[in-house]
Amino acid sequence: MSVGQNIPHDSSRGHVTGGSVFIDDRPMMAGEVLVLPVGVPAAAGRLKSIDYSQALKCRGVLAAFTAKDLSHNSWGTIVPEQPILVADKIGHYDEPAVLLVGTDMEDLLRAKKHVQFEIEKENGVFTIDEAIKLDRFIYKANAFKVGDADAAMAQAPHRLKGAFECGGQEHFYLESNACIAYPMEDGQIEVHASSQHPTETQHVVAEALGLSLHEVVCVVKRMGGGFGGKESQAAPFAAMAALVASKMKRPARLCLSKDDDMMMTGKRHPFKNYYEVGFDNDGRILSLKAHLYADGGAYADLSSSILDRAMFHVDGAYYLPAAHIEGAVVRTNLYSNTAFRGFGGPQGxxxxxxxxxxxxxxxxxxxxxxxxLNCYQKDHNNVTHYGQALGHNPLPELFADLKKSSDYEKRRQEIDAFNASSKTAVRGLSMTATKFGIAFTARFLNQGNASVNVHKDGTVQVSTGATEMGQGVNTKIQQVVAHAFGIPAHDVKVMATSTEKNHNTSPTAASSGSDINCAAALKAAVGIQKRLAWLFQNILAGTPMNDIAECPPLDEAKLKFEEFHFENGLLTHKPSSKSMTWLDAVKQAYFNRLSLGEYAHFKTEGLGFDKKTSQGTPFKYFTNGVAVSEVQVDLFTGEYKVLRTDILMDLGRRINPGIDKGQVTGAFVQGMGWVTSEKLFHNKEGKLLSHSPTTYKIPNVQDTPRVFNVEFIENHENRENVHRSKAVGEPPFLLGISVWTALKDAANAKSKGLISTLKSPATPEEMLMEIARHE
Known part of the structure; x- marks a missing residue:
């Protein structure tokens, strides 16, 4: 039984020993060149000209390319408005405009200083408030409406209104954007990229070079992290490398430094959300009105879908009887913000x-x-503000169970006593939840395909559209296929993702990578299972199979598939208890000319959301969890520590418990970083200043909770997904919010009833100012 076991990540040994190959580990080929993108030193205006003549005279510089060398210079997942290289209008500071090509990076970095830009500068827009004032919008969403929000608000005994602000976040993957383009015969291009979306990378490269899609192949072996940052924005860098490879007929390698990657690529969207809430004396929410504003940056990218998901998730885990939710994406002169784990859900x-x-x-x-009091229930108050009913809803139990197991009430009393007596520190305690919808909100993306090939020695190769970025999707696919055939997981290999093997695939995103691709791989495996069962059924029936006769083609109507079982290396006929080994079945199938390979296409059923009415079923199911965090804040410095965090999650029947626990803990810490220390700083001209590990503070081991408990409930009710599992990638990220609300609880302990204005991230400076505001 492979499913449900803690099988090690398929690359774990390679990662530890250094054997895993990432893009920049690929050996240099004869004639290979290096590519250095150079960005513009302005955030807004017109690029009049680029003078790279002096750079070309520098040692080691072979060529330079600009937008005029591209056949097509605009791309965009939803709106194709972003240039690969700046040709005229400048969108943001350090936006790539020219490519220097050479054989030594040190030479290219020296030559970079000699590139001269003639720019007609304009005033940039760098905040959401500025953009709203100037009516600079990329997208305005249709409102989500349920009940009569205005009437319910007017009748509510209590009303609060205000604005909630949360900042952006750098993806900070260990491997920066990297790609190598190889020129092939007949003008074809093969690109090896660190990309979550090989199909989009293939498309952008083809369009940039004026090629048809069948002339470009994109291969993704693995990424050193992605977190959404390589869903769309890996593609233009691949196009830059491909341009050089095509023009120079030489392999071209583009691997960004951490600084350039941070300066040139988008982040999580900052949001500023205005709200008014009406509630009764007990705290029951009666009405919510909200207007969400997302900072899309310079270009559209995925911002409209990210805003939509924020609007879907503005309810959190709580029932809204009446609500009116509006939203808009503003355009600023910052890097084009993009997908990031949670995809708007955390901001909502x-x-x-x-x-x-x-x-x-x-x-x-x-x-x-x-x-x-407001939590979604099982049999009532269980329909969202967009009309989707919650199925098996474990939220009430999750709250109740974690409240008990974490000793919440006792600790609440102890914290209140501590805060009443302490003169140097204050503590906070808060429990928050995640109810994360699983599916791409763009329905057409909820599809995938897989190819399963069984070889004569009984080993198996699997190819899907999923991309491995460390999250373990390949290991889960490996387990699902091994489980289907009843063979050891080490006899199954998941191959590098390639657009020539799996076409028109969706990005590995929306927490759906395992769901879609495991289901496609299982569907393909079942096709092979049926032929092997048919073979054995014919053997048991005495069907002649010799030099002049063989097993007839599969007849589904006559196959009694339910009578056969694959387990422990055996194919067993359950009624007769007769078995044949897996290897014998494979060999017999080969000699009888039965196919041992299968392709399958999978699409997620039951989805449908009407954007005109903002009602429907955008999600297949929900992944739920709760977390309670306790913090202590120094009253004189604002410095704080997370003393303890307890997490309880529902992940259905977990395919790989160890990998899932790693995803939960990692997501929580990443979410905690977003709401605490990860603050982006820009100068007055819009240039990112926090563009390195020395200036951008991600959590380290000392920032993690001193006590960190993670548990899972048993739930076999999710019949909507493969092996009744649930997606894990993004949902636990939202549990990091509990650290921020605990900090807010701590600040409220000193507030004297004054409503908090704490922003996110709640850096020590922000905490100190918030506490001082109440003194």
Whole structure:
């Protein structure tokens, strides 16, 4: 039984020993060149000209290319408005405009200083408020409406209004954007890229070079992290490398430094969300009105879909009887913001969690009591503000179970006593939830395909459209296929992703990589299972199979597939208890000319959302969890520590418990970093200043909770997914919000009833200023 076991990550040994091959580990080929993108030194305006003549005279520089060398210079996943290289209008500071080509990176970096730009500068727009004032919008969403929000608000005994702000976040993957383009015969191009979306990379490269799609192949072996940052924005860098390879007929390698990667690529979207909430004396939410504003940066990228998901998740885990939710994406002169783990969900969920903390302070109640009161229920109050009914909803149990197992009430009393007596520190405690919808909100993306090939020695190769970025999707696919055939997982290899093997695939994103690709691989494996069962059924029936006769073609109508079982290396006929080994079955199938390979296409059923009415079923199911975090803040410095975090999640029947636990803990720490230390700094001209590990603070081991407990409930009810599992990639990221609400709870302990204005990230400086505001 492979499914449900803690099988090691398929690359774990290679990662530890250094054997895993990433893009820049690939050996240099004869004639291979290096590519260095050079960005413009302005955030807005017109690029009049580029003078790279002096750079070309520098040692080691072979060529330079600009937008005029491209056949097509615009790309974009939703709106093709972003240039690969700046030709005229400048969108943001350090936007790539010229490619220097050479054989030594040190030479290229010296030559970079000699590139001269003639720019007609304009004033840039760098904040959401500025963009709103100037009416600079990329996208305006249709409102989500349920009930009569205005009437319910007018009748509510209590009302609060305000604005919630959360900042962006750098992906900070260990491997920066990297790609190598190889010129092939007949003008074809093969690109090896660190990309979450090989199909889009293939398309952007083809369009940039004026090629047809069948003339470009994109291969992705693995990434050193992605987190959404390589869903769309890996593609233009691949196009840059491909341009050089095509023009120079030499392999071209483009591997960004961490600094250039951070300066040139987009981040998580900052949001500023205005709201008004009406509630009763107990804290029951009666009405919510909200207007969400996302900073899309210079170009559209995926911003409209990210805003939509924020609007889907503004309810968090809480029932809204009446709501009116609006949203818009503004255009600024910052890097084009893009997908990031959670994809807008965290920005929506964090808004309602912040509102609940404010309601608790206003009513002088414990925020958990308000959360429990408003939590979605099983048989009532279980329909979202966009009309989707929650199926098996474990949220009430999750809250109740974690409240008990974490000793919440006892610790609440101890923290209140500590805060009443301490003169140097203050503590906070908060429990928040995640109810994350699983599916791409663009329905057409909910599809995938897989190819399964069984070889004569009984080993198996599997190819899918999934991309491995460290999250273990290949290992889960390996387990699902091994489980189907009843063979050891080490007899199954998941191959590098390639657009020539798996076409028109969706990105590995939306927490759906395992769901879609495991299902496609299982569907293909079942096709082979059926032929092997048919073979054995004919053997048992005495069907002649010799030099002049063989097993007839599969007849589905006559196959009694349910009578056969694959386990422990055996194919067993259950009624007769007769078996043949897996290897014998494979060999017999080969000699009888039965196909041992299968291709399958999978699409997620049951999805449908009407954007005109903002009602429907955008998600296949929900992954749920709760977390309670306790913090302590120094009253004199604002420095804080996370003393303890307890997490309880529902991941259905886990395919690989160890990998899933790693995903939960990693996502939580990454989410915690977003709401605490990860602050982006720019100068007045819009240039990113925090563009390296020395200036951008991700959590380190000392920032993690001193006590960190992670548990899972047993749930076999998710019949919507392969092996009744649930997606894990993004949902636990939202649990990091509990650290921020705990910090807000700590600040509220000193607030004297004044509603908090704490922003995210709540850096020590922000905490100190928030506490000082109440003195």
């Amino acid at each position: 969920t964090m808004t309602i969690e912040s509102i609940i903390e404010d309601m608790a302070l206003h009513l002088k109640k414990d925020a958990l009591a308000i959360r429990e």
